[in-house]
Amino acid sequence: MKKSILLLSLFFAATTVKAQDSLMIRKLYDEALVNGQCYENLRYLCKSIGQRLSGSAGAEKSVTWSKKLMDSYGFDKVYLQEVMVPHWVRGAKEEGFIIDGKTRIKVPIAALGMSVGTPSAGITANIVEVKSLKELDALGESVVKGKIVFFNGPFDPRFIETGAGYGAAGIQRFAGPSAAAKYGAVGAIVRSITPALDDYPHTGGTVYAEGGRKIPAAAISTLAANKLSAMLKLRKLPLIKFYFKQSCQTLPDVKSYNVIGEITGSENPNKFITVGGHLDSWDLAEGAHDDGTGVMQSVEVLRIFKAVGYKPKNSVRAVFFMNEENGHKGGLKYAEVAAQNKEEHIAAIETDEGGFTPRGFSFQAIPAAQLKAINDKYKALFEPYEADRLVAGGGGTDIGPLKETIPSIVLIGFRPDSQRYFDIHHTPNDVFENVNKRELELGAGAIAALVYLIDQHGL
Template identity: 75%
Template structure:
C-alpha cells in the first residue's frame, strides 16, 4: 500500500509540475502576442538606424540603442563588452557587365565583404565558368591565369532545410576567390548563395589566403549568373568577356562592443543561460531578418520573463554580439571573457536564421540528452507548433563557447527556413519583410525554452 501511495504521489507531482510548466508557457505566449514590443523595436533598429556593418557609425548607434533599450527595461545588469572589429567599406555602387563582342550587357553584382577594389577603370577579362573549386584546380594555372573565374554552383534544391543548401554551396564564396588567386586569376565572380531566381546579388564575407595576393571578388545575381552561363555555352569563349568595377577597401580596426543585459539568478547567480543574435548587419539593406529579428527576440525574451515577475534561478543574459558577418570578433571575445571570469554557462541559444514561423530548436548535445528533452518538453511545445526538438548545432556567435566553457549545451532557434536565403545578405532584407506575429511566436518559443532550462536543466 505504501509503495502504491508513493507511486501515486510521484505521478501526481509529475503531472502538477507539467501543468505548472504548461501554464507558464501559456502566460509567456499571451504576453508575447498581446503586449509584445519586439516588432516596434525592430522597426526602430531598421528604419532609424539601418545598415550597421562593423566599424561603421551606424554600428555604434546600434550599440547605444541596444544598451538604452535594456536599461529602460530595467534588467538587473546592463553593460558593454569592448571588442576590436574590422572596418570594411563598400564605396561606390558596383558595376558589372557581360561583354558580347562590342556590346555591354549590364548585370547586377555586389562586392563580397572583405574583398579588394578593382583598378579605377575596372577589370575586363575572359571568363572561365566552374561548378567547384576542384574543377578550377583541375583546369590548372595554364587555363586560369589572367582570367575571371565564374563560380556557378547553385543551391541543391533537394535539401529541405535551405541552410544545408547554403552550407553545401558556400565554399565557392568563402574561399573560392582566394583559391582562384593562387592560380593567377585576375578576379572572381560568384553566383549568389540563394535558391531564389531573381536579380538581387547577395554579398557575404570572403577569406584571403595567407601569402597570396587578393583579387577583386563580387557576387552576381542568380538570374544574371544563368544569363552569363547560357551565353558561354552558346558562343565561343573568346567572344565573351566580363567587366566589373568596385571601390571597396579595408580601413584600420575600430573599437566596438557586445551589448549585454542580464536578469540575475536568485539561486545560482554564477550559472548562466545566454540567448543572443548579432547586432551588425551587411550594408546593403536594413539587416531585418539577418539579424535584427534575433536581436529584438533576445531582449524581448527577457522582458517577457520580467513582465511576468518570473525570478530565474540562474542568471539569464541577452547578448547582442558584434561582428558576426565579417570576423566573429564579438563571439570570440564573449567566450574568452566567459573563460577568464570562470563563468558556468548552462546553455547558449542563438537566433540567427530569421524571424519566420518557429518550428523548434536544434541541440548540440548527445542523442540521449536530445531524447530526454523530447520526452519531457515536446508535448509542452506541441500546442504552439514549435515542437521540433532535434540534434543540431549552435551558431556562429556562440560556437566559441564550446572551446572555452566546459559542459555547455549550444542551441539554435529553428524557424521555417524556406524564405530566409531569398533575403539573406541582400538589399531586400528590410523591415517590411518581417511578419509581426511570426516574430512574436518565435520570441515566445525562446522565452519558454529559457524558462524550462532554468527550471529543470538539460542533463
C-alpha cells in the same frame, strides 16, 4: 506498497510540474503575442538606424540605442563589452558588365564582404565557369591563370531546410575566391547563394587563405549568372569577357561593443543561460531578418520574464553580438571574457536564421541519448505551439566560441521556418516590411519558453 506510493507521488509531482510548466509557457506566449514589443523595437532599429556593418556609424548608433533600450527595461545589469572589429567599407557602387564583342551588358554585382577592390580602372578578363571547387581544381593553373573565375554552382532546391542548401552552395563564396587566386585568377564572380531567381546580388563574407593572394570577388545575381552561363555555352569564349570595378577596402580595426542585458539568477547568480543574436548587419539594407529579428527576440525574452514576474534561478543574459558578419569578433570576445570570469554556462541559444514562424530548436553535438531525453521532457510542451522540432544541428556562429572556452555548455540554434530566408538574405530586400509581426512574436515566445524550461529543469 510503499514503493508504489512513492512512484505514484513521484508521478503526481511530475504531472504537477508539467501542468505548471504548461501554464507558464502559455503565459510567456500570451505576453509575447498580446503585449509584444519586439516588432516596434525592430521597426526602430531598421527604420531609424538602418544598416549596421561593423565599424560603421550605423553600428555605433545601434550600440548606443540598444543599451538605452535595455536600460529602459530595468534589467539587473546592462553593460557594453568592448571588442575590436574589422572595418570593411564597400565604397562606390560596383559596376559589372558582360562584354560580348562590342556589346556591353550591365549586370547586378556587389563586392563580397572583406574583398579587396579592383584597380580603379576595373578588371577585364576572359571568364572560366565552374560549378564547384572540385571543378576548379580539375582545371588548374593552366586554364585559370589570368582569368576571372565564375563560380556558378546552383542552390540545390531538393534540400527541404534551406540552411543545408546554403551551406552546400556557400562554400564557393567562402573559399572560392581564395582558391581561384591560388591558380592565378585575377578576379572571382560568385553566383548569389539563394534558391530565388532574381536581379539582386546577395553579398556576404569571403575568407582569404592566410598568406595567399587576394583577388577581388563579387556576387552576381542569379538571373545574371544564368544569362552569363547561357552566353558562355554558345562557345564564343574568346569573345565573351567580363569587366568589373569595385572600390571596397579594409580600414584599420575599430573599437565596438557587444551589448549585454542580464537578469541575475535568484539562486545561482554565476550560472548563465545566454540568448543572443547579432547587432551588426550587411550594408545593403536594414538587416531586418539578419539579424534585427534575433536581437529583438533576445531582449524580448528578458522583458517577457519581467512582465510576467518570472524570476529565473540562474542568470539569463540577452547578448547583442557585434561583428557576426565579417569576423565574429563579438562572439569570440564574449567567450573569452566568460572564461576569464570563471562563469558557469548552462546553455546558449542563438537566433540568427530570421524572424519566421518557429519550428523548433537544434542542439549542437550532444549525445543522442541526451537529445532523446530532451525530447521526452520538452517536446510535448512545445507541440501546442507548433515549435516542437527538437533536433540535432548547429548552434550558431556567435555562440560557437563558448564551446571552446566552456566545454560543458549546450549550444542551441533557434529554428524558424527556413523557406524565405535566403530569398532576401544579404540583399537590399532585407527590410522591416518583410518581417511578419506574429511570426516574430511567436519566435520570442518559443525562445522564452525554452529558456524558462532550461532554467527550471536543465537539459
